[in-house]
Amino acid sequence: MVSSIAINMDDSRSFLTEKHLLFKQSIREFLNKEASPYYDQWEKEGGIPRLFWKKIGDNGFLCPWLDVEFGGAGADFGYSVVLAEELEMVGSALGGISIHSDVVAPYIASFGTIDQKHRYLPKFITGEMISAFAVTEPGLGSELANIRTTAIKKDGYYIVNGAKSFITNGFNADFLIVACKTDLDAVPSHDGISLLLIDKDTPGFSRGRKFEKEGQESSAELFFDDASVPIGNLLGEEGKGLSYIMQKLQQERLMCAIGSLMAAKDMLDLTVNFIKERKAFGKKISKFKNTQFTIVEIATDIQLGRTFVDGLICKHLKGEKIITEVSMAKYWITEMAKRISERCMQLHDGYGNMGDYKIARRHRDIPVTTFYTGSDEILKILIAKNIGL
Structure with missing residues (x-):
């Protein structure tokens, strides 16, 4: 069992209510039973099986924000945050579920006709239908x-x-x-x-x-x-297609930042557990000052990122337009996670290059996030324009 560093990721977050935490507990228990034991095999087979999509839908975890009319619970964005974080803690290959639930479905809910909504959204919720953008x-x-x-x-x-x-x-x-x-x-x-x-x-x-x-x-x-x-x-x-895409980029970029931050947090936890057990020159790696300084720097980056992102989540829940800040978070956190993956791999030494170690998969998976929803350069151009440059 991987222990967790004391980073503000759980109960003390201001936007999480008791109901959110119960949802979090339910999805975590579900994933511990239905996903974590099989994840390595799914990666070898090249994808998440349809049976898992159906199970996660049957348990009520997909699109909880959708109206009751279409089979949803009318829940707020906080539930989407919880879902995305718990999926990412298992592995990045589950990220497609969040894209289905919180990127694709909102387009139909916002811009679709009544017929289109009834044709697709109920099947989105049950996991009967898998979507892509x-x-x-x-x-x-x-x-x-x-x-x-x-x-x-x-x-x-x-x-x-x-x-x-x-x-x-x-x-x-x-x-x-x-x-x-x-x-x-x-x-x-x-x-x-x-x-x-x-x-x-x-x-x-x-x-x-x-x-x-x-x-x-x-x-x-x-x-x-x-x-x-x-x-x-x-x-x-x-x-109006590009206009619709621009309207939805705020949530899409925020979801990417949330997932990348959780990946960074997982890499930190994996690395701390490793260095507490691994020895060099007769003592545990965790006792070397240079190792401690590296871990402190990583933990500080993640805490700063979490504080920034949690503030954006609260603003997004209120319906505020924060595309500039979200773009900042997306590019900075994905780049931060990529840096962290390199540092964690170094602390794992040769073991980090072994494919059956989770840290190796994390190091493999994280770079592509810097291109999601627009490359760093595109986002910086947008931010520069929005701050008056």
Whole structure:
């Protein structure tokens, strides 16, 4: 059992009520029974089994914030935070569940028609349907306004052509929200972007190879070759796709910061437990001053990050617009977690390079988070603009 360093991650956090803590206890007990014992095998097999999705849904942990009308509990964002943190403590490969529950589902809840909401959201909650959000394209990077996947109207359908890459949950998704160009002549170009709801059995849709991407083994490349999507599968208004994405980036970036912070906390716990047992030159590594200084520096970074993020969570719960601060948190914490992974690997010495050690998986998984929801450079450009530069 890995012991935990005394970092403010639990009961004393101001936004957590007794009900949140009961939810936290329930999801932790569930994961200890249904996920942790099998996680290593799931990674070897290349993904989280559908049976687990169904189990986590049956236990009421998916999309708790959704309205009762669709099968949810009408809960606040605090429950999403608890879910994301507990999933991340098991391993990064479970992050696709948070994307399904707290990134994809909110688009339908906010912009979907009543028919679309009833068609998809109840199955999101039960885990019967796995979802993905497909924006990134080969060679595109963070330039969302320049996406090349097109969707042209013809005879009551959108005819979709193009490709998407590195899509979390893409390999096993039953349903995708896909960003497409519906107006090739729009000025500015981002006015021509729309979001389409595309089911897995859509004619012309296919999946390519499964990427063995760091921490996201269910990630995949997707292809659309004259894929026929009913016009009724348009999400929201035509041409408003980029606007919708920008509206949801605050929560998406906050979720990324939350997950990366928990990964950093887990690496600290793993490392402290290791150095308390490992000996060198006749004494435990934890007794060397240089080792102690390193651990103190890591713990301080994590505590500062936790204080910052918890403040943002409280503001997000109140509905405040904090995209600048959230962008700061996302880029700084993901970079911090990457630095921490290097330092923790060094303290593990040769054992850190052994694939069956959790610290090795953490070190493998964390770098990709710096590219989620926009690279560091893109976020810094946004922040610079928002602070008047």
